Amino acid sequence: MQKFSELNYISPDYEKEKAALLKSKEGMANASSYENFRDLWLSRKKADQYLDMLTDLAYIRFLTDTSDTFYKNTVHTDSIEEPQIRLLRKECDDVLLDSLYIEGIKAEFGDKIIQDMRIRRSLSGENAVSLQLEENRLCIEYNKLVSSGKSKEARSSEIDDLYNSMINVRTNLAKSLGFDSYIEMAYRIQGRIDYGKEAISSFRSQVLDVITPACAVFEKERPQDNSVPIGAVGNIVHTVKNIFHEISQESSDFINFIYDYELFDVESRLNKRPFYCCCMLSHYKAPFIICDLKANGNDALMFIHELGHGFAFYTAARSQKLFEYHRSTVSINEVHSKTMELLAYPYLELIVGEHKDNFRRNHLYEALRYLPYRCAIDEFEHKVYENTTLTKSQRCELWSEIEQKYMPWRAGSNHESVKRGTSWYSQPHLFNAPFSYIDYNFAQMSAFEFYGRSKINYQETWKDYLAFCSKGGSTNYLNLLAAGKLVNPFSVGAVADICAPILNELYG
Numbered sequence: 001m002q003k004f005s006e007l008n009y010i011s012p013d014y015e016k017e018k019a020a021l022l023k024s025k026e027g028m029a030n031a032s033s034y035e036n037f038r039d040l041w042l043s044r045k046k047a048d049q050y051l052d053m054l055t056d057l058a059y060i061r062f063l064t065d066t067s068d069t070f071y072k073n074t075v076h077t078d079s080i081e082e083p084q085i086r087l088l089r090k091e092c093d094d095v096l097l098d099s100l101y102i103e104g105i106k107a108e109f110g111d112k113i114i115q116d117m118r119i120r121r122s123l124s125g126e127n128a129v130s131l132q133l134e135e136n137r138l139c140i141e142y143n144k145l146v147s148s149g150k151s152k153e154a155r156s157s158e159i160d161d162l163y164n165s166m167i168n169v170r171t172n173l174a175k176s177l178g179f180d181s182y183i184e185m186a187y188r189i190q191g192r193i194d195y196g197k198e199a200i201s202s203f204r205s206q207v208l209d210v211i212t213p214a215c216a217v218f219e220k221e222r223p224q225d226n227s228v229p230i231g232a233v234g235n236i237v238h239t240v241k242n243i244f245h246e247i248s249q250e251s252s253d254f255i256n257f258i259y260d261y262e263l264f265d266v267e268s269r270l271n272k273r274p275f276y277c278c279c280m281l282s283h284y285k286a287p288f289i290i291c292d293l294k295a296n297g298n299d300a301l302m303f304i305h306e307l308g309h310g311f312a313f314y315t316a317a318r319s320q321k322l323f324e325y326h327r328s329t330v331s332i333n334e335v336h337s338k339t340m341e342l343l344a345y346p347y348l349e350l351i352v353g354e355h356k357d358n359f360r361r362n363h364l365y366e367a368l369r370y371l372p373y374r375c376a377i378d379e380f381e382h383k384v385y386e387n388t389t390l391t392k393s394q395r396c397e398l399w400s401e402i403e404q405k406y407m408p409w410r411a412g413s414n415h416e417s418v419k420r421g422t423s424w425y426s427q428p429h430l431f432n433a434p435f436s437y438i439d440y441n442f443a444q445m446s447a448f449e450f451y452g453r454s455k456i457n458y459q460e461t462w463k464d465y466l467a468f469c470s471k472g473g474s475t476n477y478l479n480l481l482a483a484g485k486l487v488n489p490f491s492v493g494a495v496a497d498i499c500a501p502i503l504n505e506l507y508g
């Protein structure tokens, strides 16, 4: 592989791509043996992986220089062609699902790939297409509205109308696909195969019992923010490399790879999107990290967070045969990144010097105080999609009740504005990715667990974390947790057990 800046971009010939997909679909349907079928399937996947890499490469180059008209146009073309390509890929998947050779594929590559194809199939249907387009349109409208510069009050009723339409469209969509409600459909979209509503509801009540009272105490002596200035961005880049060299041999090899191939763009610039993300170039088994670093401590940890995603992907890509297994769902992917932040704690002095103890405390508390908020959002969504006829004021009243339950410290002066509905509108997950926000809480639990264990035995914890990363997204949520020897966060008492060392550290 060359350095990122030297990677050659060749515009895809979409007509050729579509013809090739049709050809492999036919080939697979008429395969003469398992070996023949398998080879066709794998070579199609290789072509998919290459095309996805081109799309991602163009997208990265666009994000890091939005004034580049070539990549701007390329990203536009890719977005127009994408639905067609996706449809053809799904048709190939359908051939596999209906094939005699499915058992052979399962035996060789695991059940997860088949399960995911079945999920995608259950989420698509002829009658659903127009509703899905309408859902996309409403999401675009929402995003336009929130970035329009209008005040929260001014856009409040427009946002509520959009939310109303989204709830209706999604409910109809779910019904058209045979689900009882959109909640069941959303769980399927999240890939929640091995746990359901009861597990999540029990998790929320554990957070309410354990975390809400703890936060109520800490809120009284609310820590300051963590934007400790730490010199130039160049220093962060240098220091973070040193930290990865310290953590382990594997993290050291990884960071050398990232720096040698220039797989990051972290400086803040004109014409660069102020984004934090980790893109994955599966074809090269290489991540690419985009940050918008200001010279402060928090940003250094955000860079480490994105590198955590990158490390997991880099590791899984070298252990898993299928690129679909190189990453997982948010509930797992965010364990990778959030844990890396916490595993960097012993080296905080390199970043913030004498501020390290206060900095750690603030950072840890920030992670804790999001738990009740995300549960509130999740409970709110469940109620909203269970009662799809709620009016705007009923929804605001509902949010106000739920917010007071999970975050009683928020009640008071701004309570009236909460009732008027200017608060939860700013949580984009409610609009763009319903029922997904609580996944960050599940991930936080596992990250806390790894951290608690690392304080007792850092080396052993690193080994478990490495095993967990190697598994990528090759199996279901609970199996992946088991690979890292992690507790099921839904089991009785799990939240209290996992958070005990965190609360002790914060009380200490």
Ligand SMILES: [Zn+2]
Residues within 6 Å of the ligand: 305, 309, 334, 337
């Ligand atoms: Zn992340």
